[in-house]
Amino acid sequence: MTEVQKLAKFVSSRKFSDLSEAAVRELKIRLLDSLGCAIGALNGEPVKMIKEQLEDFGGNPLTTLIGGQKNAPDRAAFYNSALVRYLDFNDSYLAKNETCHPSDNIGSVLAASEYADKDGKDFLTALAIAYQVQCRLSDVAPVRDKGYDHTVQGAYGAAAGAAYALGLDVTKTANAIAIAATAYNALRVTRTGNLSNWKGLAFPSTGWTSTHSAFLAMRGITGPEEVFEGNKGFKETISGDFEMDWEKEDLERVTKTIIKKFNAEIHSQATLEGLQDLIAKEDLFPSDIESIVLNTFDVAYNIIGGGEEGGKKNIWTKEEADHSLPYMMSAVLLDGNVLPAQYLEERILKDDIQELLQKVTVNEKKEYSDRFPFEMANDITIKMKDGREFKVEKTDYEGFSSRPASWDFIISKFRNLSNDFISEELQNEIIATVQNLENHSIKELMQLLEKAGKPEMAEA
Template sequence: MTTTTQTAAQRFAEFASGLRAEKLPQEVTETACLHVLDTLGCGLAASALAEASYVVSGAEEGAGTGPATGIGVVHGLPAAEAAFVNGVLCHALDFDDTHAESVVHVSAAVTPAALAAGEAAGADGATVLAAVVAGNEVSTRVGAAAGGVFHARGLHPSGVCGVFGATAAAARARGLDAAATAHALGIAGSMASGLLEFLADGADTKRLHPGWAAQAGITAARLAAHGATGPATVFEGRRGFYATYLAGVEVDLAPGLAGLGSEWNTPQIAYKPYPACHYTHAPVDALAKVLRENPIRPDEVARIVAYTDKTGVDLVLEPAADKVRPRTPYDAKFSLPYCLASLLVRGSVEVASFTADAITDEAVLALTPRVGYETREYSPRPDAFGGGVRVETADGRTFEAELRYQRGSTENPLTEDDVRGKYRANAGLALRADDVRGLEDAVTTLGQQSGLGFLSAVRG
């Protein structure tokens, strides 16, 4: 079959099954390893803070034992359950990476699926590294073909698109050929899920989405390995993924498919400097710049006007009544008024800013009603997460700052030292210093590891 007659799933499958770590560009290899490190650090911090502890206790209750590692779980787990536990924990703090064009939290689904499938298959590090990159490239392309439209439809791209990346990763880690991988992707189309309704009351469901995606990826690959079939036209079919989830929207996967294996999205995935929705980051950094250059006390602030795009308004600024007084810690992560007020009052937006006690701090909540907004566009690319602020003081002064691209993106990057430092701070909440260092050394040389035994460090 020639590439011109292949469906999108078959093209993705050919790419994923044939990917070899030794053929990857150095930048892709190094970036992929850093994203795995960053992701594990986020999961370890969540575990240490007992975030989403129900997923660990649930696994301990009924999952049984198996060859794969769950963060904070003392015994081994079946691969699908380990992928679920780790996917939820790695996303639980909303501190994990995001690909701007697709608006997908990529690594929280792909890394758990690749690691769990790799452990179950006894794979070496090079195989798992290839699996991670395969998953990254599939997730981002599936999401980028529709830009921010999933959000507009009330769907969470990290779940509905992430399941395809997780499936590609799991299939590559267990060594499926192109035909079986295509079937796995077809199966995954019936597992794509994730609603944004958590925004209504700050419920826990959003953090479950990467876990479900990772678990579904393991399951889809396993079923395909045992002969189950999935529709070859899962993406472009009349009743396929895009036609049903985005009915009426023209979607073109062709540009993404054309670049497979020669153009790489993995280095474009953005790290998060703050444990909150990406739409809060640029305004928070803009306010930090204003405060560095013009020390302003909270009682001097008459009004803060935040700048963001329409999607940012819908996610972190409206409905205003909910955003000025977050109902849950997770709700606060999607409140730009809360994040800006936290920075102004406490001088920081960090993991400790989103505890149950922190979100009831009246000194912070006294400022949130003073935050308004204006919509602006910062990039022709959908969802580049630009933003800014205008601070107006009671005595008539005005200060303004903007970031066209959020910090952590390729246009405004964190350094490798920044990413390693973030990992060490997060992992240090859960692990002894020598285990923090050992895990860092192993993950950043993933392609050279003979196996995945180093993951034992993350067990409870």
């Protein structure tokens, strides 16, 4: 058997009973977290542009757009994934040399599950598969340092999850993964330099095309069977050699993923909570700050601190702001939090935050780098103009693997994100459906989500 066939055998043979109670709980928590992110993104400008295009192009109305009409499954996967991703508030997985957002797969798995009229058990199993495949490939085959985006491993996960939801056999599942994995190897430039709308749309595009690949395989289209090990395959051209024994894999990787407390890039979370801790204890007036020095781990420094992926002090757009430690730290100091409101254009361009972010210096500290990804270690020193200094050290935050998010945490986040778009009654229905998803069909869930954002479903 080729390596993709071994992966396909793993995917096709999974069942709901393979999931531990802990994994089922964490999958549901991440689903509700992602649905809150999706509903809260309904007014995002790029999201509106995508919806306009889908309405212009049309599509066979087989699956549901969150807050919208029905459309073709691959297009629903794209749109719903864009909603989950746009706010940059969904979950993350930290591998040593790769970071991904495995809930990005939810749009694909929802679309395939609704099309195939699957129940909650099948959906949760398919989603667990997508998490497992993407996260484990991130562990053993990181591509960031090779110049490729983390959506590369996502193509394997999204195709695998969609294939399972569609009920494909081993051969067709292998073809679905092979097509997606061969065709959709994205460049890391998506997240370097001056950031564009594509930062939030790169994985939705991968989810769209990977879902499309699963449907092509369902019809009988074949893909390169040696996508991993073959001549000019993934190992030779991108990842380098690695080994994965899929027969020994379980479906528990979701329990190692983490939830965002702040609407900010994942590697900033402990730093931002540290600033909140300082604000709660000390009299900190931002106008009196002379300098802010953050020592952090290498991944945070390189991606959002001004390291190898470019400077982070010329901030004019949402995409730039939510990938800038200086901006996000300044937002906490000025506003007390980092939520969608901190990424409105009028907030980004105000003099107070533009001036304060210039006072932030970010350094890499090797000791902290060595402790990542098991800790998000950092320390912050704030010097005031009158000579006082305030310091704080952090290793984690609420939502990290060492302090997992509770149902109360997630329900509160869901309500805060969706309050402007749905009534409390609809919120309660969605929460109850997700918490008891084994007893519901995905069509039932999508019928609720279709109502989001409609005037009659919002609070008066």
